[in-house]
Amino acid sequence: MRHRTVGELMAATPVSVRAGTPFKEIARLLDEFDITAVPVVDEDGRPVGVVSEADLLHRRATGTGSTTAAAIMSSPAITASPDWSVVRATRVMGRHAVKRLPVVDATGRLVGVLSRSDLVQLYLRRDKSIREEIVEDVLTRTLRLSPSAVSVEVDDGVVTLSGTVERRMLVPVVVRLCHSVDGVVDVIDRLAYERDDTVAT
Known part of the structure; x- marks a missing residue:
């Protein structure tokens, strides 16, 4: 019996930002791609954190909107592997209360992003x-x-x-x-x- 894997469901062309990406640019990307969070990657393409809408709103509420991804991201990034079962990914999302999981290869580099909406497709x-x-x-x-x-x-x-x-x-x-x-x-x-x-x- 074969079950769907994270690699089959994930968005394979993930949007990501670097540590120095400004607040407004992150907000623009979330709006443009209609996503709720974006991975922050280092120079080798490895996720070091995630910036979510909640992170942006929290920073905005404190009155310090002009900042970078490094200052507002949640770190470390909770990641998944492409060969994970969707059941495992769902449990990790629930345990860490996150809506999106950066998916990394064996070297730790970002290869995709799995969102809750991707998982919802299974129930259709x-x-x-x-x-x-x-x-x-x-x-x-x-x-x-x-x-x-x-x-x-x-x-x-x-x-x-x-x-x-x-x-x-x-x-x-x-x-x-x-x-x-x-x-x-x-x-x-x-x-x-x-x-x-x-x-x-």
């Missing part, structure tokens, strides 16, 4: 595509279950599982794997089981 997958992946990849290929054993319904990204599996311990595994499918918003578990293998005999 059609229900039919989600159902097909669950049936073909999760149930049949990964868990080797008979397609007739488990019924899968998908409505606006919400997956409802019903039917019967052989062992009770399979139920949480099926649910967890369905949750990991791109586009799944929630999983409703209505599965039954033939044998309770959680109880010692």
Whole structure:
């Protein structure tokens, strides 16, 4: 079962600024490219921080608008790798309360930017595509279950599982794997089981 990576979703031509970029130029770039934050890179193209709209507004509120990226950026930059799963990237965004992640290669150089809006695209997958992946990849290929054993319904990204599996311990595994499918918003578990293998005999 294959899941989308950061490298597949990121903007591959990222807007960035240098430490000495003036306040007004940063504000202009955010407006021109309709973005909420911009990475600050050093002379080798490695992110050293991020300037967000919030950083600009905070600096403006303090009355010191004429300054540079180095003075107002949040540092160090929280970065991602192109081969990260989108699940990992989403968790890092949530943990650090950021809306955009600079994406760096193995040498630490900026190669892209992943935004929350990029992640939202995953949830625009059609229900039919989600159902097909669950049936073909999760149930049949990964868990080797008979397609007739488990019924899968998908409505606006919400997956409802019903039917019967052989062992009770399979139920949480099926649910967890369905949750990991791109586009799944929630999983409703209505599965039954033939044998309770959680109880010692």
